[in-house]
Amino acid sequence: MDTVMELEIGPGPEPGSYVVQVLRSVGGGEPTATIRLELDELVERRPLLEASVLSSSVSARRVMSDTEAAIQQVGVRLFDAMFAGDIGNAYRTSMAVASERGRGVQIALRLTAPGLAALPWEAMFDSETQTYICRKEPLVRQVPAPHSAPTLTVRPPLRxxxxxxxxxxxxxxxxxxxxxxxxxxxxxxxxxxxxxxxxxxxxxxxxxxxxxxxxxxxxxxxxxxxxxxxxxxxxxxxxxxxxxxxxxxxxxxxxxxxxxxxxxxxxxxxxxxxxxxxxxxxxxxxxxxxxxxxxxxxxxxxxxxxxxxxxxxxxxxxxxxxxxxxxxxxxxxxxxxxxxxxxxxxxxxxxxxxxxxxxxxxxxxxxVPATAPASRSVAAPVAGAIPIVTGQRTPDASPHAPTARGASVAAVAAPILSTSPATAVQHATPVSPAPAAPAAPPAGPARPAHAAAPPAPPAPPQQAMPAASAPPPSPPRRSSWKPWLVVGIVALLAVGGAIAAVIALSPTPYVPPDPPSPSPNQPVVTPTTFGMAVPMYQLWTPTGIWCATGDTLDIQASGTAYHNADPSSLVGPDGLYDPYYHQWNIPGLPDSNTASLIGVLNVTTAWPFYVGYGTSYTCPVDGWFYLGINDVDLNGNSGEFWAVITHTPSG
The missing domain is CATH 3.40.50.1460 (Rossmann fold)
Structure with a gap:
């Protein structure tokens, strides 16, 4: 592209200030300006923005949803800060000149101050033209380099x-x-x-x-x-x-x-x-x-x-x-x-x-020369690498296999030539945005006070977990959190309205009984979506979702909570990756991340499954659905995750 507007944003003369300089433009000169950005406040909003972006994948019927309003507000702030005064004049002049030439303008951002790269610059919104920049013009994050490899001449095939x-x-x-x-x-x-x-x-x-x-x-x-x-x-x-x-x-x-x-x-x-x-x-x-x-x-x-x-x-x-x-x-x-x-x-x-x-x-x-073969579906073998082959795909035997991916699951590479659009859940209820991250708990062993838990569902006679599921005695627990890492925010999928149940732990933990079944005459509903909080200090939290055999539950989660009373113990829905903590896992999930978000259908009759930032679950039997925490020692835990659940009835 021969029309580029390159901007460099670097540290300013005082805290909270940044210098924007136009390094080159199509016809607007090379002005410089000092701007102010509330960087910390914008970075802290990333979890809310991510939840908004993910929840927008569920159809809504509004002209502008609440989720887009949150993204657009940040986009306006970023655009107005970047393109104020002479910088804005240079931007509009460049756009006008490029338009006369019948060309687009590449917006190249050089971010030279720490923290700026954490902001979603791709959301920049021009209020004057009512457009998102990256949807009208190519936007790149340019990494300056004294040299870069030249364009590579490739004789087919491209490997x-x-x-x-x-x-x-x-x-x-x-x-x-x-x-x-x-x-x-x-x-x-x-x-x-x-x-x-x-x-x-x-x-x-x-x-x-x-x-x-x-x-x-x-x-x-x-x-x-x-x-x-x-x-x-x-x-x-x-x-x-x-x-x-x-x-x-x-x-x-x-x-x-x-x-x-x-x-x-x-x-x-x-x-x-x-x-x-x-x-x-x-x-x-x-x-x-x-x-x-x-x-x-x-x-x-x-x-x-x-x-x-x-x-x-x-x-x-x-x-x-x-x-x-x-x-x-x-x-x-x-x-x-x-x-x-x-x-x-x-x-x-x-x-x-x-x-x-x-x-x-x-x-x-x-x-490609005219003598090239007409079909080349299988690549030449390379030692240790698997050339592509055609054939039938082996179906997954597990009835609980994920069918979609959420926050910690890789995005899919998809067909170029497919003519049918990707399937999406429609007629779903818009979800509420995720809450802000919790305040850090006070240092020390004391667990912070929590709001009273909502009332539990009606309880039929209690049922005990199978004998094999009784947890082993808990060894002494470290007071500080030392995971290898916490996988970042994210994920698609999720369901349900919220009620809560407090679970008391002991060598044979109390398990919430299975609520009574709804009326068999209950009408079939269309896919529904809503959000709920999942407390870090409760083993199981009822979602209020009755899942019939074959129904699909798509869960996506966000937020952070504290794994114990130590202020440094912040953890995301993916939990702790250090295997050392597996000794505190609940029965049925010996290898999953400790303190991660988990789910279960009929807590007295079915084994739990890992949710993390997101997963999709097909209900193998009828039952009530719960979300919980993979942790048998909840003492000192605080805060909550935010889950969005989409329930799609079978048939």
Whole structure:
């Protein structure tokens, strides 16, 4: 693109101030201005914004929903701060000049002050024209570099190394389905011989390292779990460890790993939540930013969680634009426009693009010779990598297998050529935004006072848990929280109105009895969605949801709470990743993260399941649905998570 407006935003002369400088523009000069931004307050609103974006994936009938109002308010604040005075004049002049030329304007942001990258600049809203900038013009986060790799001349095929990482202990991904989606996205180009796609089955550090050394890869496509380690202020991706559990790879380590490839892949696509998020202390702490800073020309990632339908729509638009010769910034905008096909969604704000240097054209792909084979569905074998093959997908035998992905689940790579739109739940009730993060508890062993719990549902005669489910005696517990990390905010899916039940713990814990069944004549309802608080200090909280056999419950969660009375024990719905804490897990979830959000149907007759930031659950029998905390020692816990539940009746 020959029309670019490049802006640099850096530290100002006093706290809370920032200097905006136009480094180049189409016709508006290069003015400089000092602005003020309430950075801490805006960063603290990220959980609410993420919950708003995710909940917008459920259809609403309003002209402007409450969720969009929250996003637009932040977008107006960011735009008005950035484009005030002479900077704004330069922006509008550039737009006018580009329009006369019949061109668009790339908005390139250089964020040189710590903390600025944590803000959702993709939400910037121009009140004068009533438009979101990134939906009208390509918007990139530019990583300055003294040099960047030139456009790579590629003689077909373009080689893509793809991987799906689904380690034990995290929400399960449907690996076969993930592969089919990406293969469908590239099918036209695979058949024409322009692209060769290889699947890496061994998504361990050594396995990825070996494959990067064995061949030349132009694109790396990662599908899996991502998050943000608030202790190290660095983004992470979940590889598999030797024992099959998650082994978290920090952004800086991943950058060094990719640098082993020759040549270094020009494009990295991270279909994992929070892979585009950034910290407040380090300019290049986020996974995507660190990779671009290390030498990767372009990194497409997600700053929030993203729903499956939105991820499918994004990938379709993104890859179609690249296949037709568009630049990477234009492809990113095409992906956003693809998401807009679903009415009312705000998830177009989720994708982010980090671009190293100025040139947005990554590849110069030579034309495929006329003698190229007409069909090329199977790539040439590479040792250790799995060429794509066609065939029947093995169905998941588990009746509880997730059917959609939430906050900690990777966004889906989806078909380019599919003509049918992604399926979405319709006629759902708008949800309330998530509450703000709780205040830190006082230091010391005393548990903070809590509001009285709501009344429990009517209780028929108590039933005991099976003998095998009795928890072992609790060993002495550490007073401070030392997890490896807390996976970042996110997730799709969720259901239900809220009532609460206080659970007393003992060697044989009290279990809330199963409420009576509703009338068999109860009418079938359309999908409904609503939000509820899940206290950190209660084992099980009734949702008030009666789930019939075959009904689907989509749960998405956000917020933070305290795992004990220590002020440093803040934890998200994904809980604690350190296996040391598994000794406090409830029966039935020995390997899941301690203090994580969990669910159960009929607490006296069914085993619980992991929810974390989000999952989808198909009810195998009739029963009442509960949300709870994976923790047998609730003493000192405080705060609450926010869950949004969508209940879709079967049939």
């Amino acid at each position: 893509i190394l793809a991987m799906v990482s689904s380690p034990r202990g995290l929400p399960m991904l449907d690996i076969d389905a993930e592969r089919e989606r990406l293969e469908g996205a590239l099918r036209q180009h695979l058949d024409a011989g322009r692209v060769e796609l290889h699947w890496l089955d061994d998504v361990m550090w050594a396995g990825v390292h070996g494959k990067l050394l064995e061949g030349a890869w132009h694109v790396l496509h990662f599908i899996g779990h991502g998050g943000y380690d608030i202790e190290t202020d660095e983004g992470v991706l979940a590889f598999s460890g030797p024992d099959g559990r998650a082994e978290y790879v920090t952004a800086s380590s991943l950058a060094d790993l990719l640098d082993e490839a020759e040549p270094t892949p020009r494009l990295v696509v991270l279909n994992s939540c929070q892979s585009g998020a950034a910290g407040t202390q380090d300019l290049f702490s986020g996974t995507a930013a660190a990779l671009a800073h290390s030498g990767i020309r372009a990194v497409a990632a997600m700053q929030f969680s993203i729903s499956d339908p939105a991820a499918i729509a994004f990938a379709r638009g993104f890859y179609t634009a690249l296949a037709h010769g568009r630049t990477i910034d234009e492809a990113m905008r095409s992906g956003r426009i693809g998401i807009l096909g679903k009415r009312g969604t705000l998830e177009w704000v989720t994708p982010v693009l980090y671009l190293r240097g100025d040139d947005a054209r990554l590849f110069d792909v030579a034309s």
